[in-house]
Amino acid sequence: MGSVMVSTPELAPSSPDEASALDPENRSYQPMSLRGPALAVLGIAVLIVVAGVVASAFGSGTSPTLSIRRITIPDGTVVSLTPATIAMRSIVGAGEPPADILGNLAVPSGSPVTRTLNADQNAGQFDRTVAFRTGLSSGQVVDVYRALLPRLGWHVDYVGSGSQRGPSDTEVLAKRGSGDGFYWEVGVVVSPTTSAGTTPLSLQLFEQSDDN
Numbered sequence: 001m002g003s004v005m006v007s008t009p010e011l012a013p014s015s016p017d018e019a020s021a022l023d024p025e026n027r028s029y030q031p032m033s034l035r036g037p038a039l040a041v042l043g044i045a046v047l048i049v050v051a052g053v054v055a056s057a058f059g060s061g062t063s064p065t066l067s068i069r070r071i072t073i074p075d076g077t078v079v080s081l082t083p084a085t086i087a088m089r090s091i092v093g094a095g096e097p098p099a100d101i102l103g104n105l106a107v108p109s110g111s112p113v114t115r116t117l118n119a120d121q122n123a124g125q126f127d128r129t130v131a132f133r134t135g136l137s138s139g140q141v142v143d144v145y146r147a148l149l150p151r152l153g154w155h156v157d158y159v160g161s162g163s164q165r166g167p168s169d170t171e172v173l174a175k176r177g178s179g180d181g182f183y184w185e186v187g188v189v190v191s192p193t194t195s196a197g198t199t200p201l202s203l204q205l206f207e208q209s210d211d212n
Contacts, residue, residue, distance in 0.1 A: 066106055068151060073143040079136065081106035081148070088203065090116045091128040097205050098178045104152040105186065107203065108134045108144060114200070126207040131200065138199045141190045142170050149174045154186065163189045175208075183208045 066083040073079060084105035085092075090113065092102070115131040134141060142159070149156055154174035163169040172188040184207055191200040 066103060068106070068148065071144060071148050071151075073140055073147060075140065075143070077136075077140060079140070079144050080109040082109045082111070084203070087111070087113070087132070088130045088205075091118065091130055091205065093122070096126050096207070097184065098180045101176060101178050101184045101205065104154070104176065105203065105205075106148065106152075107132055107201075108136055108141065110135065111201075115202075125209055126205065129202050129204040131202040133198050133200055135197065136199055138170065138190050138193045141188075141199055141201050142172060145172045145174075145188045145190075149186070163187075165189060166191070168192050 066081065066085070068081060070078055070080045084102050084107065087107045088102065088105070091097075111132040111134040113130055114133050115129075117129040117131075119127040119129070136144070146156065146159055149172070154176045156172065156174045158171065158173040161167065161170055163171045168191070170190045172190075173185065174188075175183055175185050177183050184205060187204040187206070189202045189204070193199045
């Protein structure tokens with residue numbers, strides 16, 4: 001009797017993709033994409049940081065940069081200027097004076113500070129003074145501020161003789177609105193030129209109250 005051959009069907013080999021998916025030793029991973037919610041969170045974080053830097057800069061009174069660095073007065077003298085953010089930094093505190101006030105003031109270059117007065121003592125409207133000494137004559141100093149203040153956005157209300165310190169002084173008073181919602185006043189007091197050829201001057205910055 002002849003033998004009977006029984007054929008067994010062969011299993012088709014798995015596809016390479018299927019084998020790879022089932023092989024725990026042959027897995028591939030893809031990094032997470034920074035899209036959608038992840039990018040939104042990152043964008044918000046960047047905006048917060050930038051806003052903080054800008055607010056800090058304006059609150060510190062170190063900006064904007066002084067737009068005028070020298071000025072020519074009527075006698076032909078060209079006077080170099082030092083920004084008040086540098087010359088008057090001793091009166092800066094707690095974000096005052098605002099950047100748009102201190103950043104729009106200057107003193108003749110080469111004028112050393114001789115005195116600083118803090119009249120408000122952090123207990124009222126800002127009221128502080130810095131005194132200087134310059135090699136310009138008293139008339140030249142007055143001419144500097146008479147020409148400079150309007151160009152920096154100040155409205156000059158008064159130029160004349162006399163001050164609280166003495167009748168021989170000359171005073172320049174000017175006012176400017178600020179982004180902080182208040183008006184600020186600067187009082188420049190120029191004393192007569194001394195026998196040594198130097199002129200004492202002072203700049204007082206005063207924050208006006210709401211009823212002014």
